[in-house]
Amino acid sequence: MRIRIVFSAALAALGLMFLLPVAAHAHGDTVKVVVTGQREGHVTADVTWENDGDAVDEAVAATVNAVSVDGSRTMGPWRLVRDTAAPPAGWTTAEALPPGSWKVSVDVGFPDLGHGELEVAVPVVDPAPVTPTPVASAAAPVPSAAAPVPSAAAPVSSSASAAAPAASSERGATEPAADTEGYAVWWTTAGVAVTAVAGAAVGLLLRRRRRVRLDRLN
Numbered sequence: 001m002r003i004r005i006v007f008s009a010a011l012a013a014l015g016l017m018f019l020l021p022v023a024a025h026a027h028g029d030t031v032k033v034v035v036t037g038q039r040e041g042h043v044t045a046d047v048t049w050e051n052d053g054d055a056v057d058e059a060v061a062a063t064v065n066a067v068s069v070d071g072s073r074t075m076g077p078w079r080l081v082r083d084t085a086a087p088p089a090g091w092t093t094a095e096a097l098p099p100g101s102w103k104v105s106v107d108v109g110f111p112d113l114g115h116g117e118l119e120v121a122v123p124v125v126d127p128a129p130v131t132p133t134p135v136a137s138a139a140a141p142v143p144s145a146a147a148p149v150p151s152a153a154a155p156v157s158s159s160a161s162a163a164a165p166a167a168s169s170e171r172g173a174t175e176p177a178a179d180t181e182g183y184a185v186w187w188t189t190a191g192v193a194v195t196a197v198a199g200a201a202v203g204l205l206l207r208r209r210r211r212v213r214l215d216r217l218n
Helices: 002-024 141-146 148-217
Strands: 031-039 042-049 061-068 074-082 090-093 100-110 114-122
Touching: 031 100, 042 061, 042 074, 042 100, 042 114, 074 100
Parallel strands: 031 114
Antiparallel strands: 031 042, 042 090, 061 074, 061 100, 074 090, 100 114
16 A cells, blocks of 8 residues: 555656646747837836747846947946836836947846847936026015115104194294283273273263353353
């Protein structure tokens, strides 16, 4: 009984040994690498199986190298990482190329061999525009410099206001004097008139008395 169990396990293990290579090469023995361009200087590429075009699900071991078109500069080697913006076959680099024209090559060594290349142009990014300084802020000190003008003119108004009560007090002082003089003249005139009337009455009375005496004598 034990011999049968051991024999069955050995056959199963042997079958797995033959099936694993078949499963590993179901997509083919090479991968297809297509360099699609760049995004903000990061190289982008699609890695698929050459045989059926399926995306490579497992990890990819690849190197990225770039040479400027004039041959004066080289960048890399960099490795490929998953591109979350272009699933499932998208790959990219964590590093970014500087502005310019570059000949980019990608070489894959795992899970199988693959190669791709492309000439990529990285544009120059314009810097953010500088916000100009507002003109109003530069002219702000002008009102503050002109502010003391009203305060300098303030004493003039205060002196004028001080002069107003003086004028009114002078008028008040002169007007009663004028009224008093008028009353004095009126009373004087009235006294003279009364005296004259009284004198005339006394004179008539004396004349009548003389006439009466003369009539009695005669």
